[in-house]
Amino acid sequence: MQKTLNSSVCFSGVGLHTGKRVNLTIQPADEDFGIWFCRTDIKRTPTQETMIPALWSAVEPSELCTKLGNASGVGVSTIEHLMAALSGCGVHNALIELDAPELPILDGSAVPFVRKIMECGVRTLDRPVLAMKVMKAVRVSTADAFAMLAPSASLHIDFHIDFSDVAIGQQTKSLSMNNGAFVRELSDSRTFCRKVDVEKMLASGLALGGTPGENAVVFDGSDVISPGGLRHVDEPVRHKMLDAIGDLALAGGPLLGHYTGYRAGHALTNTLLRKLFSIPGAVEKVPCDHISGANLPGVDLRLDEIPANV
DSSP: OOEEESSOEEEEEEBTTTOOEEEEEEEEOOTTOOEEEEETTSOOBTTBOOEEEOSGGGEEOOSSSOEEEOTTSOEEEOOHHHHHHHHHTTOOOEEEEESSSBOBOTTSSSHHHHHHHHHHOEEEOSSOOEEEEEOSOEEEEOSSOEEEEEOOSSOEEEEEEEOSSTTTOEEEEEEEOOTTHIIIIITTOOOEEEHHHHHHHHHTTOOTTOOBTTTBEEEETTEEOSTTOOSSTTHHHHHHHHHHHHHHGGGSSOEESEEEEESOOHHHHHHHHHHHHHSTTSEEEEEOOHHHHTTSTTTTOOGGGSOTTO
């Protein structure tokens, strides 16, 4: 059955790229509402809509994060960590209100969202979950990266990264996202970057809210220069998987499919969803029964599954 939060939960912080202070509230919503964002800092008028759907079709080109926009030109960016948290906690309906153009980065992972959502709890609504079931294999690629989706009874993620920096190097991980795996294995993995990339972003007016050790892991060659080091030896690939789950959550419902990413990023995953929904018969909207519903992320979560190191 569909789920929403028991009550509203609030967050406050700065946006990673804008450095702007933002207050965010996740409100419960009725069945079949889906996930929507609302910019409360912008006045709604007959010609200006402030509601933005959390859907693959609303994604706009953006550097280094996922950005959504509506027909009025109102946008919201860096939504991937919250979308991953909602998906991983099994929340299907919510209204997300915020007073800035970018979500707060918090600690650079999804775990602050996960913890508050789980402490608040979710309630079951009187409507079956409609999942997006992948029926045909679909693949997109660039010169050095690819992403694909294939049929699967549940959401499964395979990811491979390859960086020249010795501290990152090549990392591969494979996980099924049922039985609370997202919360246990991925939710606390932080966004990461190389020192040289930080310098380039700052010169371009980005990463203005970034603080190594507080909301990002920074690598420099063979060194991890963020205070406190890594939460996992393979934290970078785990975070890439977290991002992919957040981007796949824009499918319009829980995705039943096997995702494989090789050096993939936000743009490539969105391109994959666009191709999936453009091919007749490649994806089918199906109601979940008690058997298929048991394989969805967020089923039977426990607070003690949240990693203890954060």
